[in-house]
Amino acid sequence: MYQHILVPTDGTALSTSAVTNAVSLAKTMGAKVTVLTVVHRLPEMALGGSYTYMDEYRRHAQADAERRLSDAEQKAKREGVSCDAVKVEDRQPFEAIIETAEARGCDLIVMASHGPRGITALLIGSETMKVLTHSKIPVLVYR
Template sequence: MAHYKHILVAIDESPISYAAAEHALDIAKLFGGKVTLISVIAVDPFSGVDFYKVAPAVTDYFMQAEQNALDRLNDLKQTFTREGIDLDIRIMHGLSPSEGILQTSKELPIDLIVMGSHGRKGFQKLVLGSVAQKVLGASEIPVLIVKE
């Protein structure tokens, strides 16, 4: 059986990502592992455009998105810390969620990625894509997908 010493957990605003965090907490307690929680701020569609000078509301939107992500991660951090789990948090920008998760899994000594899947099917999946599917297909390490 594999020993998971460092687990990466993808967190967004969805309840399923919190369920994924609970699974990661259980695994970390079982193996005495460390956990890194990551939240990826969606790719800025206006990057490279001097749009921020024109529309400060867009800047405010991205600043609020980052604050919301930080609040979620810090809330979860308290739970992990109470349980005695060594935990780091990370927020990434400028990448798609799947790219951010995969890049972090290569930068850190990650043994397992845990993430939720929204369970989109058909046209929704085609149009919106599936972060979980992209990570699962490209990851070189095990990926645990928690489903709704």
Template sequence: MFKSILFPTDGSDLSDQAAAIVVEFARLHQARILAISVVQPLLMPALGDSGAMLDAGQYETQMQDSARDHLNKVAAAASAGGIPFEGVIAMSPNPYEEIVDAAKKHGCDIIVMASHGRKGLNKLFLGSETQRVLSHTSLPVLVLR
């Protein structure tokens, strides 16, 4: 039924746990996994403790390296399960847009993502990328918690 699964990952423990479920889901459906890690750019220079400006280029490089590490973990799990895998790194202040666009661009049938399940003020202030994805895609979305 599902032949191409989009799996957004942020490298959190919850995402790492979800990766194992995504690999098994892909195996059951004989599907491929497209994992995406979205780097959010440094929108405004921030002052460190010493009052020094953070280097936006250095920040971007570190975040790209971190995103690559997140994808490598999913790639290793997919490889161990014999699942075809592709990884994508995107940069955007709005991760949900990149997730929805990647699903369209790569012809995915379903989006499988982890959710922290925030409630109350935490949800209000931190937002929910999962909720935004649900609101902006017509694809089925499987939410893991």
């Protein structure tokens, strides 16, 4: 049915669970997995314009992203599932998710829902909701 699954991860427990579920689903279907992590690119003035803080933020964000990807790759390897790891830097994670899925020929996106509720959900929404709203590729949401 599905041949190539994209699963974004931000390192939270829910997204880590989505990676586990996506790998399991891929194994069942004989599909390939691409694990994506998006490093949020902050505007230069977000940290007061200090390049020292920006450099430190970038170093920590990049190291954290590498760790997430490595963990996901190891899960896939243990299950015998082919896995690519992709790291992108973007201000809009949902756009990076959709663009990566399209560019890599993925036919399913598997995501976790962190489920903002109430006024927060109305004002900013969630990355999962934005992907659901804008993606032409099917999206499977784990909660």
